[in-house]
Amino acid sequence: MTFQATLLRSMFDAAVATAQPGLCLPRFLPEPPRGRTVVIGAGKASAEMARVLEQHWPGQLSGLVVTRYGYAVPCQRIEIAEAAHPVPDAKGLEAARRILALVQGLTVDDLVICLISGGGSALLPLPHAGLDLAVKQEINRALLQSGATIGEMNCVRRHLSAIKGGRLAAACHPARVVTLLISDVPGDNPADIASGPTCGDATTCADALAILQRYGISVPEAVTKLLESGASESIKPGDPRLARSEIRLITAPQIALEAAAEVARKAGIVPYILGDSIEGEAREVGIVMAGMARQVAMRGQPFEAPCVLLSGGETTVTIRGGGRGGRNVEFLLSLGVSLNGHPGIYAIACDTDGVDGQEEIAGAIIGPDMLEKAWGQRINPRLSLANNDGHGFFQAIGASVVCGPTLTNVNDFRAIYVEPQARTAMSSSD
Missing domain, CATH: 3.40.50.10180 (Glycerate kinase, MOFRL-like N-terminal domain)
Known part of the structure; x- marks a missing residue:
């Protein structure tokens, strides 16, 4: 694994670990x-x-x-x-x-x-x-x-x-x-x-x-x-x-996000929690998050890179195709298509129970080479998204995250790691 993929997976693992009943239940017993x-x-x-x-x-x-x-x-x-x-x-x-x-x-x-x-x-x-x-x-x-x-x-x-x-x-x-x-x-x-x-x-x-x-x-x-x-x-x-x-x-999801944020800090990366209750159509949320990540990478707004953008909640998927998927891979596929291979941006999206949709696949991890890998397999990413085939897409390019039953569930986990990019000076003219 690359440093970026390892960091993202470590944050997901920390989010799941902090939500384990053995850690959080005993002090609440009557x-x-x-x-x-x-x-x-x-x-x-x-x-x-x-x-x-x-x-x-x-x-x-x-x-x-x-x-x-x-x-x-x-x-x-x-x-x-x-x-x-x-x-x-x-x-x-x-x-x-x-x-x-x-x-x-x-x-x-x-x-x-x-x-x-x-x-x-x-x-x-x-x-x-x-x-x-x-x-x-x-x-x-x-x-x-x-x-x-x-x-x-x-x-x-x-x-x-x-x-x-x-x-x-x-x-x-x-x-x-x-x-x-x-x-x-x-x-x-x-x-x-x-x-x-x-x-x-x-x-x-x-x-x-x-x-x-x-x-x-x-x-x-x-x-x-x-x-x-x-x-x-x-x-x-x-x-x-x-x-x-x-x-x-x-x-709750916020506690899991805070655990993931601590992993980023220990790695020297500044984390920003965007929200623990983000909802909406998964592919639309992916488009919005892609725009935010590009702005961070290219403009240093609203945050300076390198940083990690963390979020949780529960998006939705309106089924239009006959593919295999869930809301996390739908979000991630949309994000990757929208980023269009933008350098220095990596992301993970997983369900903390280990099951995204109806399959024993938690989600996936992507990097700037997502589209290149897909075209190399003769897979059209936009068609996969239109067919709600996130699981089929990420399995084909070897990007799926499979962790088995986690024995907890604090909803969706999303993390986007953004590296700084060379910025182009902008000016206005009359």
Whole structure:
């Protein structure tokens, strides 16, 4: 690896490492209760969170958490179930039903510890009465391809669910509920992390219906009637059943970016965090970031090179082609096309859970030779971008980043390393 690629990969590795449950979870654990301790949860990091909880919990506990296929880890007292992500399956449905059953009949002396991380929405697919899993799967696929933001997708999910939008916490009443959250969403809004199964939701059925209409998503008549009637309204903030429900954010994208920034500093490179909640169409964000990087390289504005531009958040991809990809490789391919081989600019974009889109590929790393490598393989980069084929493109030029399940998830990680360029003096004339 070149110095630039090694630096970028080291920053990504540091971002993932600082978000590991073993590092961030123990100090947020509550005191043991007088009664039972029941552990429930869902998400790509939930199994590792459960293992860390077992290692640090002094008393009795039992429970069930559900994670993505391939993300299970061995636990002694907490059962680990696996299910599909990002499109839910029957295993997730079964796990959601069992989790809801586990919290029935609890008392005021009992404690529920809920372990939630990104991916929990798909892993807890318990449809509202009158709907079935097939409907949820169909709507989920349409939302994923529509270009809707994560907040919009989760608003719809909450209002078609029997467990999300505060319903899980309400089912635990009158027990105390402590939710330990790993954020993977822009702004760290608990209602949008796994669609907020244990927190109040201010959005409405009308909001969910408007989102479906905005993106032209066709739904069965039963869904339209359900939302129009308001019968599937979520649990609202201030509901008395949530009075003993507490949310504790244990790590988030900003923390991961700060860890990456420290790696850059130690290498003698000045880091700049542009934001931890950047959203928008991935290819459009790539174009904007390319313009910023060129301005830094050529003009020293708004930052002097050498430097690293760091950002996180969750972009979206509107599916237009039939290629293989995810939002990180879509962003990176757009960035590389826009840079057009500009010297001295290198970049990485990866999903911190190790999976960009639906494949076990975290993302990729590029340098100024990206286009040259592609043309050498007789690959047209613009056609690859038009076909949403980021994974196919980067695999062909040997630029993919594959790290396997990271057992955490703090969303997208992007870093652009910019070296200084010779500047051309500019003057104005009459």
